[in-house]
Amino acid sequence: MQFRVIAVERILIYMAFGLLLIDAVTGLFLLKFGVNTNLSILYKIVFLMGCLVLLYKQSSFEFQLSFSLILLLIIWALANNVTYGPSSLIEDFGDGLKLLSPIIVFFAFTHFKYHEAKDFIVKFVVITLGVLVVNIVFTFIGIGRSTYGNFGAKGFFQSGNSLSAIIVLLSAFLLTLCYRRGMLAFLTSFLVMLATAAAIGTKSAILGVVLVAGMIFVLRFRATYTQLAISGVIFIVLSALMFVAVKMLMETTLWDRILFFYNNGGLTRVLLSGRDAFLLEILPTFTQSGFADLFFGMGAEKLHYFDKAKVEIDPVDILFKFGFLLTFLYFGLLSLVLGKVFTLPLLRNDPWQSDLKLAACISTSVLLFMAFIAGHVLINGVVTFIWGAMLALPFWHRNNVRYRPQPVTRAPMAQATTQSHQ
Template sequence: MVKKFQDHSVLLTISEKKIEKFILSLILIQLAIDAISGFFSLYLNFTSSLSLLYKIVILLVCLIYILGRGGMASYLMLAILSYGLILLITNLFQGASLIPTDFSEYVKLITPIIIFLSVSSFKYIDPKRYIVKVVLFSSLVILINICMSLIGIGTSSYGSYGMKGFFYAANALSGVICIIAAWAFTIAIEKGRAVYVLSCFLFLLMAVAIGTKSGILAVGLLSFLLPVILRKISTGSVYYLMITSGLLLISLYYYDIIINSAIIERLVYFYDTGGLTRAILSDRNEFMDALFPYFLGLSPIDLLFGVGYSGLYHFPKPLTELDPIDIIMMFGIFTMLLYASFLFFILIKIFRLKRKFSNSINIRNLSTNAILVSIILIGMSTIAGHILFNGMTTIFWGLALSLPFWQKNYSINKRVK
């Protein structure tokens, strides 16, 4: 009897390990699939659904994994899916033609939660080694796409400037850069100052090449804040001085090129015509000012549960491109409160885990990383948009949120063995 139980336990372990490997393999190459999908769309003259189908596969496998394991996570997932169904039924009163779009946007919105609920229970694969693979592979994919744009293949981020290769959305790519840079910086800090400074320079270069304000600001903040938070203030200050001194020297050398670049011209134009607010938000505040009065004039039910895409098309402009505002208008104030509460709950759990396992450098660093990345991503979504409604970014965000718990499970499982 004991032997049969042990054999069953071994088979279950092998099966779970294979599922973990499969899900993580799918997540690892998702950025490459996005680029390939963009190539098909751009050069083969047809709209490629490869990227969408691939993300659906990732989410379906994760859902099957969550529901198959049972427990609180499965009940929570069923509640989230049921709530989504209620929202879709409510949005039917605005018109049925865009219900598939509403469903798609809701799935994008809950993607980090699906990834979190699945990956946070992993325990057989080494998370630190996996993240190194993600950083190296994803950085290579992004660099190849930037190089493609440099030689005239692919697309630009904004008209005549910004290099994003075959990727569709520059802001979403900036969100990905933010997450990958945070992982890279966390790994590099442990390797020494030279490796850290080199990685900061590389990711700042990629952010500047892509050309979004939010991406450059996010990587710049991470390069300063992570060493300050993960180490001591004095050590972080040394890193910061080294980085800023190097960037200052480069900026002085290439002053004429930088000051006459398209991104600076765009910022100056927005500042001259609308002040600091327009320079930061690029007219998105005007979109919000135009749309929000229409939204506030809706019925109490529509205010609570939104009007979906069909309802938004009755407004002067469908979206503000400020993600929190778009969530409120599309899915309602109540949905936004639920979403914000759930994210806050996850971040509190991560903070408590960090305090409980303060002696584990891996859990501590990954927890700090997840909290800081989440704050920056929410900030990016507020000023630039295309973050919370983009699967390319939200899959990696869900992974970042789950890493501290995955690391804890892996460490405990390793000790038990």
């Protein structure tokens, strides 16, 4: 049985390395050949099945809970689309899987123990960041998509905001680990991630990287003379860089977009990018609908009657699509998961677990903030599978420490006997 668990764990690790790559390949076929291969969907269904197999062998409660959630989702999707076509059924079921995926993946990855979490996160950040950069380069050479018109680069991905969430996740773990190596490594990695965010061209990506770096710096800062001196230098350098960046930003279409929203609604409109108008369009219909729509949600079919089927404020979109029942269930389970992460006791003298927990907490805080102002976080398959795996990293590392074979030491009596024979 142990051999099978090790094999499943290894398969899931290798599949996690390919999560963003598969999304890019699927987007490539769709953009260049007009063919929707559904490769990403199939890949992630297999990935979830692997998680269920591991939970079946490791935790009967979490397996039963995860299986029950998927079964409930199937029943909901079927009941909500009795009179509609299969396309709406598939869309509802797919969005539901995206919603539940971080919880199920988190459950599975917290049981990993036979492979090193610190090896995984280093390789994962390198591979995923590499995929992201390659896609940005493809846009610059005229192969991939732009984020807004002719501004920004998102390669073969559908949504720039989903890449913003990926940038936040990668930044949290990369910057946390680099901070322990020194301020130069931290500053260098921050500039790399900020440049990547600027290349994508979304407000949420740039703001997300700045928030992540600021939170790490504040929470890890120690008021020594060296730290204060270095911090002063960094502040001056960053101020100069931000001045140059703002001047460059003012020459782009993104600046025109920001000014338009500011002139037509102030700072709130800038942050929401007009999403409040989409909310006010759907909200009256939802509140005045019958019990079924309020309790079980409007589903994909009814939402497509509006000019825009999504408000792109994730908690609101979840409520409109899934209704109060599944919304309360989802946020209740997510609160339990995040509560476990935020309250996880730290191992003594173990900087790796401290760093992994800090990165998980900071990235989650920023992602939840982004879910309210940009969307494409909580119900986006590009983000949620990766988020679930990275939330589990401090638990995974704790398992490595607890189950790591201890070196065999010779008993004092045995040592004395050996010396007497000599």
